[in-house]
Amino acid sequence: QQQVKQSPQSLIVQKGGIPIINCAYENTAFDYFPWYQQFPGKGPALLIAIRPDVSEKKEGRFTISFNKSAKQFSLHIMDSQPGDSATYFCAASYGFQKLVFGTGTRLLVSP
Amino acid sequence: DSGVTQTPKHLITATGQRVTLRCSPRSGDLSVYWYQQSLDQGLQFLIQYYNGEERAKGNILERFSAQQFPDLHSELNLSSLELGDSALYFCASSDVQGSNEKLFFGSGTQLSVL
Numbered sequence A: 001q002q003q004v005k006q007s008p009q010s011l012i013v014q015k016g017g018i019p020i021i022n023c024a025y026e027n028t029a030f031d032y033f034p035w036y037q038q039f040p041g042k043g044p045a046l047l048i049a050i051r052p053d054v055s056e057k058k059e060g061r062f063t064i065s066f067n068k069s070a071k072q073f074s075l076h077i078m079d080s081q082p083g084d085s086a087t088y089f090c091a092a093s094y095g096f097q098k099l100v101f102g103t104g105t106r107l108l109v110s111p
Numbered sequence B: 001d002s003g004v005t006q007t008p009k010h011l012i013t014a015t016g017q018r019v020t021l022r023c024s025p026r027s028g029d030l031s032v033y034w035y036q037q038s039l040d041q042g043l044q045f046l047i048q049y050y051n052g053e054e055r056a057k058g059n060i061l062e063r064f065s066a067q068q069f070p071d072l073h074s075e076l077n078l079s080s081l082e083l084g085d086s087a088l089y090f091c092a093s094s095d096v097q098g099s100n101e102k103l104f105f106g107s108g109t110q111l112s113v114l
Helices: none
Strands: A004-007 A010-014 A020-025 A033-038 A045-050 A056-059 A062-067 A072-077 A086-092 A105-110 B005-007 B010-013 B019-024 B031-038 B042-050 B053-057 B064-068 B074-078 B087-094 B103-105 B109-113
Touching: A004 A086, A020 A086, A033 A062, A045 A056, A045 A062, A045 A072, A045 B103, A072 A086, B005 B087, B010 B019, B019 B087, B019 B109, B031 B074, B042 B064, B042 B074, B074 B087
Parallel strands: A010 A105, B010 B109
Antiparallel strands: A004 A020, A020 A072, A033 A045, A033 A086, A056 A062, A062 A072, A086 A105, B005 B019, B019 B074, B031 B042, B031 B087, B042 B053, B064 B074, B087 B103, B087 B109
């Protein structure tokens, strides 16, 4: 019940495409859903986050869509660029409980 | 640069040995978290410290231990190492006191157990 299931495992899109990464959770107590971006040789870095009181949040080219009833949330990257090639992790937590991470999606944006 | 410093960057050792990984959090951050990242398990939470005290424990083996010192740096001790302990170990610190809502990760320590 503490798991966050992430898909796909890897994704290849062309420059300008809109990659979509999906995550699903079971624990309805989760109230914070961040996405982290990780480049090779670096630690994950917070990209964008959402709480369940809103269905969508945009920051630049990155959008989180949140479906509370389906217990799913997704990351969309508009006008993707080769520099967006990285591994993306979704996560979830509540209160002061630990962040539970998905297994990651390796994104490659081809020029 | 996240401001979180981890040393060493790489560590190669043999089975049965003991190693210590070190982490310095961002200036002002009181919380330190340790995560293990492996190809098949993703990011697994090990343990959290807040201002010197253990706050939360995750999937940390009994062979592993950690502590946070008065200057807020933290060390993760791994003993009786096994091949399966080979992984990337990340330290993170939080900018919201006691909360894990925004974590700043270091660049990690790559541990190879041969």
